[in-house]
Amino acid sequence: xxxxxxxxxxxxxxxxxxxxxxxxxxxxxxxxxxxxxxxxxxxxxxxxxxxxxxxxxxxxxxxxxxxxxxxxxxxxxxxxxxxxxxxxxxxxxxxxxxxxxxxxxxxxxxxxxxxxxxxxxxxxxxxxxxxxxxxxxxxxxxxxxxxxxxxxxxxxxxxxxxxxxxxxxxxxxxxxxxxxxxxxxxxxxxxxxxxxxxxxxxxxxxxxxxxxxxxxxxxxxxxxxxxxxxxxxxxxxxxxxxxxxxxxxxxxxxxxxxxxxxxxxxxxxxxxxxxxxxxxxxxxxxxxxxxxxxxxxxxxxxxxxxxxxxxxxxxxxxxxxxxxxxxxxxxxxxxxxxxxxxxxxxxxxxxxxxxxxxxxxxxxxxxxxxxxxxxxxxxxxxxxx
Ligand code: NAI
Numbered sequence: 001x002x003x004x005x006x007x008x009x010x011x012x013x014x015x016x017x018x019x020x021x022x023x024x025x026x027x028x029x030x031x032x033x034x035x036x037x038x039x040x041x042x043x044x045x046x047x048x049x050x051x052x053x054x055x056x057x058x059x060x061x062x063x064x065x066x067x068x069x070x071x072x073x074x075x076x077x078x079x080x081x082x083x084x085x086x087x088x089x090x091x092x093x094x095x096x097x098x099x100x101x102x103x104x105x106x107x108x109x110x111x112x113x114x115x116x117x118x119x120x121x122x123x124x125x126x127x128x129x130x131x132x133x134x135x136x137x138x139x140x141x142x143x144x145x146x147x148x149x150x151x152x153x154x155x156x157x158x159x160x161x162x163x164x165x166x167x168x169x170x171x172x173x174x175x176x177x178x179x180x181x182x183x184x185x186x187x188x189x190x191x192x193x194x195x196x197x198x199x200x201x202x203x204x205x206x207x208x209x210x211x212x213x214x215x216x217x218x219x220x221x222x223x224x225x226x227x228x229x230x231x232x233x234x235x236x237x238x239x240x241x242x243x244x245x246x247x248x249x250x251x252x253x254x255x256x257x258x259x260x261x262x263x264x265x266x267x268x269x270x271x272x273x274x275x276x277x278x279x280x281x282x283x284x285x286x287x288x289x290x291x292x293x294x295x296x297x298x299x300x301x302x303x304x305x306x307x308x309x310x311x312x313x314x315x316x317x318x319x320x321x322x323x324x325x326x327x328x329x330x331x332x333x334x335x336x337x338x339x340x341x342x343x344x345x346x347x348x349x350x351x352x353x354x355x356x357x358x359x360x361x362x363x364x365x366x367x368x369x370x371x372x373x374x375x376x377x378x379x380x381x382x383x384x385x
Pocket of ligand 1: 015017
């Protein structure tokens with residue numbers, strides 16, 4: 001089967017997330033890295049692209065040059081990943097969708113709810129995929145949690161508790177460092193800092209696993225480091241459309257926490273606990289039973305878990321392989337379209353533009369509620385009310 005062609009914008013040398021995308025996209029041999037505009041500095045981007053193996057004429061100096069160059073080719077890229085800083089996502093994603101490319105956009109997909117709605121409408125009207133990289137939803141045991149909830153192992157979900165708390169911005173003496181300061185400055189970061197950066201991962205994971213969307217929320221947002229305008233810690237209470245209650249904590253001053261993304265789901269018949277720093281174990285407590293540890297790669301798991309598990313039980317899989325599962329879903333979606341057939345339903349789990357839009361609505365709801373002493377507010381984007 002011919003490889004699909006993949007391009008990337010952002011993710012240049014030294015970037016945080018670029019390598020995980022290249023590992024993820026390359027893992028299954030479904031995509032060939034064919035084009036890129038990798039850096040905001042044209043020459044560095046061209047040079048790095050060529051060092052990574054791109055042909056000189058497809059190692060572009062900026063994304064507009066890449067758009068023009070790829071649109072003019074018969075062998076244009078099948079999928080473009082946008083991994084630039086947040087404020088550029090909307091413009092680049094919109095331009096590539098309009099030109100007929102499928103896009104995987106980093107989170108947050110946009111900076112406003114209106115932009116999010118525009119991307120959803122554009123993706124729907126053009127028939128182009130716009131996926132959003134909630135990459136942690138690609139973990140095999142996260143897929144298994146979703147399958148367990150969907151097949152009724154837990155009964156009705158009563159409570160979901162999600163956390164994404166780290167301590168990497170806890171140093172008050174470092175708060176003025178330009179690399180940290182911009183994140184808490186509304187002029188550069190928008191209406192929210194920590195919730196928009198990390199809280200939306202936790203919220204997406206909660207919704208993904210329980211199969212319910214947030215409808216209302218109440219938020220307590222604080223700047224533990226007083227010089228910060230935007231929040232570095234938030235506690236958010238939620239209600240979901242299937243009746244579940246949500247509790248979500250996100251923080252950047254939680255010293256001792258590293259990545260800190262965890263999910264607990266409590267249902268009528270059992271409870272689940274999973275943590276991103278130990279992604280190969282899932283804790284399952286059946287009602288009136290005994291606590292069990294479910295190992296990734298063990299026999300007897302769901303088809304969704306089997307499909308996304310690659311090395312044998314007992315050997316650790318980590319974040320780039322979770323990203324690889326998002327790329328595997330997208331490869332299947334793109335191939336199904338090319339071959340004019342239905343896609344494998346077990347692969348139809350990649351996060352959509354609608355998820356990116358719901359996140360944006362939640363970001364604005366958290367900011368609004370936080371400013372009004374935790375008032376309950378609508379968490380849905382206008383187009384889904
Ligand atoms: P970074 O600052 O480490 O790297 C950004 C890269 O984009 C740099 O190579 C820079 O030269 C390049 N760039 C900037 N403007 C560009 C432009 N106009 N055209 C082409 N290249 C450009 O940023 P990082 O941490 O890699 O984050 C990038 C995005 O990924 C952000 O939106 C962030 O929220 C998201 N992210 C997502 C994660 C996830 O788990 N899904 C984890 C970390 C980041």
